[in-house]
Amino acid sequence: MHDARDPLRGPLGRLTRARRLLDEAERVLVLTGAGISAESGVPTFRDEMEGLWSRFRPEELATPQAFARDPRLVWAWYEWRREQLRTCRPNAAHRALARRLAAAPEGRRLYTQNVDGLHDRAHDELACPDGDAEGARPRPLHGDIFRVRCSRCAWHDRGLDPVDASAVDTLPRCPRCEALVRPAVVWFGEALDPEVLEGAVEHAQNADACLVVGTSAVVQPAASLPRIVLQAGGAVVEVNPQPTPLSSMATVRIAGAAGAVLPELLD
Numbered sequence: 546m547h548d549a550r551d552p553l554r555g556p557l558g559r560l561t562r563a564r565r566l567l568d569e570a571e572r573v574l575v576l577t578g579a580g581i582s583a584e585s586g587v588p589t590f591r592d593e594m595e596g597l598w599s600r601f602r603p604e605e606l607a608t609p610q611a612f613a614r615d616p617r618l619v620w621a622w623y624e625w626r627r628e629q630l631r632t633c634r635p636n637a638a639h640r641a642l643a644r645r646l647a648a649a650p651e652g653r654r655l656y657t658q659n660v661d662g663l664h665d666r667a668h669d670e671l672a673c674p675d676g677d678a679e680g681a682r683p684r685p686l687h688g689d690i691f692r693v694r695c696s697r698c699a700w701h702d703r704g705l706d707p708v709d710a711s712a713v714d715t716l717p718r719c720p721r722c723e724a725l726v727r728p729a730v731v732w733f734g735e736a737l738d739p740e741v742l743e744g745a746v747e748h749a750q751n752a753d754a755c756l757v758v759g760t761s762a763v764v765q766p767a768a769s770l771p772r773i774v775l776q777a778g779g780a781v782v783e784v785n786p787q788p789t790p791l792s793s794m795a796t797v798r799i800a801g802a803a804g805a806v807l808p809e810l811l812d
């Protein structure tokens with residue numbers, strides 16, 4: 546049924562409707578993907594890689610098998626990505642989310658598929674961050690490219706220092722067991738941290754609303770979170786310039802760039 550006179554059907558009406566859904570919801574799950582960082586200059590996985598790395602596909606480097614075969618190559622690629630990310634800054638979308646979550650953290654949770662740490666940096670850059678509030682801290686589903694962990698034992702750490710990937714001998718080693726240290730990201734074929742995933746599913750089952758930003762909504766299990774919210778009777782607001790498999794199910798779909806839409810939606 547289409548009514549051209551319905552003020553809630555135009556682009557502005559959709560924004561108003563989405564604002565209302567998010568304002569009235571007691572429990573909100575936010576899910577973000579690579580698209581929210583596109584305006585910070587972070588290439589999405591589907592973007593073409595340049596120069597040196599165009600011969601490799603991420604699916605061939607971001608795996609435990611690739612690391613076992615050639616840890617120097619995998620580290621060189623990650624160090625190249627980390628180098629790029631050091632020059633990127635959170636954009637208006639990361640900042641709007643950080644402000645909103647710090648102002649009203651109760652019942653709200655932000656899960657991201659991104660490993661770029663930009664949500665964290667937006668949170669840290671707030672004038673008066675409420676770091677302890679349950680809902681304020683972003684929760685990475687796929688890890689963080691600036692953290693490292695041991696490839697054998699449970700040791701992990703912040704890994705902000707550049708890694709010298711010129712030879713296997715210069716790669717960092719675990720201070721506990723001497724095994725090679727690896728980026729603390731979830732690779733293809735690896736399981737997500739069960740605690741993080743179970744927390745996300747539980748929150749989705751009880752969420753009144755879900756805000757989905759900049760994800761192609763195809764990578765599982767993250768893509769199932771908005772569907773769980775819908776099945777449990779909650780609303781889904783999708784912000785993405787392109788349609789996704791989720792679009793036809795979304796309660797409100799806003800076709801626009803995250804950096805333009807989120808400040809309007811959340812402030």
Ligand code: NAD
Nearest residue numbers: 578579580583589590658659660661759760761787802803
């Ligand atoms: P994706 O690359 O599959 O999809 C990106 C989505 O963002 C697309 O639907 C696109 O239309 C949308 N988009 C592009 N520009 C946008 C903008 N300005 N505003 C809003 N949306 C925009 O990303 P995904 O769904 O996150 O899945 C990719 C996988 O690769 C994930 O597992 C993720 O961990 C990983 N990855 C992470 C990063 C990062 O950390 N920044 C980057 C690339 C890939």
Ligand code: ZN
Nearest residue numbers: 695698719722
């Ligand atoms: Zn170890």
